[in-house]
């Protein structure tokens with residue numbers, strides 16, 4: 001068997017042997033000491049009656065039109081392979097090697113050729129449109145790899161026809177990710193004086209890269225399509241507890257936001273807790289979602305031994321809940337849970353407190369993850385309606401055609417598929433309490449008219465119904481879009497906008513209220529850590545967190561801390577424990593910044609911030625200092641300075 005050849009001097013001796021074997025085979029038909037793959041291919045070539053004196057590859061497609069059509073038929077493979085052919089070509093460009101792509105029939109569909117061997121290559125018609133199948137030219141790397149369905153390297157005299165003798169070719173199949181059928185062949189061809197045996201590894205490597213480029217979007221698309229056609233809600237999470245995929249029913253039922261983690265979804269403090277529950281088989285009954293029907297959670301975990309690699313959350317439909325109890329419409333958050341030290345946030349908290357006693361409609365604006373829902377719930381739970389239902393609906397997560405019946409309900413038999421008993425809408429369920437319309441900008445125009453009428457007349461007529469039902473509901477809406485802009489664009493009604501924003505609350509993005517970061521981090525560490533109060537950040541980490549952009553706002557911060565806690569091996573969390581997008585910023589900024597931002601930050605500890613920290617820690621100086629990332633001495637000094 002031919003082993004790797006490291007120099008032409010060594011190969012020239014082997015080459016002579018190969019040519020002699022080739023001559024012998026073609027004069028008296030005897031195969032001596034040939035590699036099994038080559039011997040089998042020679043036998044096939046002989047059977048196909050290939051003329052061994054052939055010096056040119058037959059051209060199957062010649063005219064511009066034929067070539068254009070042939071390329072169109074192979075455009076998917078060409079599209080995915082093109083960047084890798086270019087990369088491979090640059091990797092070997094100094095070696096007079098051409099890179100070739102053939103389709104599943106062995107037709108050369110694309111190639112990159114160095115200029116100095118272009119003529120040589122054209123002379124043997126090794127150009128697009130050429131047929132390199134074994135049926136056309138006998139043994140050659142492309143044709144033989146197609147038959148064998150595995151990588152093949154063919155050296156000089158191993159080719160069947162004379163035109164192949166000066167060449168060495170390395171070819172590897174690109175397989176269809178679903179069917180495992182050959183989609184095409186990637187091949188490197190060079191003169192036997194320059195090609196190395198280990199070039200085959202390069203080709204294999206690149207063929208796999210092309211395969212992977214096809215696999216990933218392919219699988220994602222297929223999974224998503226299957227997912228979205230399954231009526232049952234399905235959520236997939238990965239090794240770190242991140243939700244990687246969920247179908248439309250899951251989004252609708254569970255109001256899944258971008259970046260939400262499985263522990264957040266299940267209302268657990270950390271992924272470690274989920275792992276523990278799974279280990280004890282106690283997660284199955286953890287969650288019951290009520291939305292007019294009852295859903296029970298089932299978890300299918302992918303585990304190797306004790307190690308959780310991820311899993312699937314499946315929600316099984318249970319019995320119908322005819323009368324929803326007001327308990328299912330209670331709030332989880334209260335004003336005290338809004339962590340704030342930044343002046344803008346403290347002001348907002350004051351505004352929320354004041355607004356909770358009012359009956360006016362509220363519009364909450366702010367980027368995703370800034371805490372709009374938290375504020376909506378606090379508005380309800382701090383006011384006189386606290387013991388009445390708080391009903392929330394995400395207008396962006398429900399198909400437009402179902403939104404009106406979700407919001408306003410319908411009478412029995414109102415439309416095909418409607419339940420005989422009819423269905424109560426969210427407005428009725430929220431009666432005497434609060435309705436929270438999240439992502440209100442997604443409300444279709446016709447429903448905006450309907451909502452406006454409900455707000456003005458304070459009564460509902462369910463779909464298909466005749467009687468109007470008076471309602472007493474406080475309306476809070478939220479949007480991450482700028483509603484004023486939506487009005488200008490004509491997608492949101494101006495009259496509704498003015499009706500909704502009687503009280504307008506804007507939640508600033510986290511990057512504009514950096515003073516909140518240490519308090520939020522500390523809160524997360526306490527709530528998510530394995531042992532309360534045990535976990536803390538290593539020196540310098542807070543500085544990075546303060547400088548990071550937090551596009552996903554508090555949700556991203558919470559998930560990053562959860563991730564870091566999961567990664568950390570001790571109670572001290574270092575930068576490297578954080579997700580890459582954060583730790584890599586740290587590397588960059590630590591090189592750039594000479595003076596520490598921490599110093600600037602420390603000097604900015606002000607009175608409200610200190611009061612909040614002392615309140616949160618029950619007056620514990622050590623904890624307050626840790627929370628504000630400063631020393632105990634500074635805390636004492638500040639207490640004195642602010643006369644506390």
Ligand SMILES: Nc1ncnc2c1ncn2[C@@H]1O[C@H](COP(=O)(O)OP(=O)(O)OP(=O)(O)O)[C@@H](O)[C@H]1O
Nearest residue numbers: 257337338339367368369370371372373374554555
């Ligand atoms: N000030 C805060 N203090 C403590 N936790 C907060 C604060 N603001 C937000 N959070 C937490 O951050 C997460 C995201 O908040 P929330 O869901 O209210 O954001 P949102 O603006 O409604 O997001 P979306 O627009 O994506 O629905 C929640 O876990 C919430 O508890």
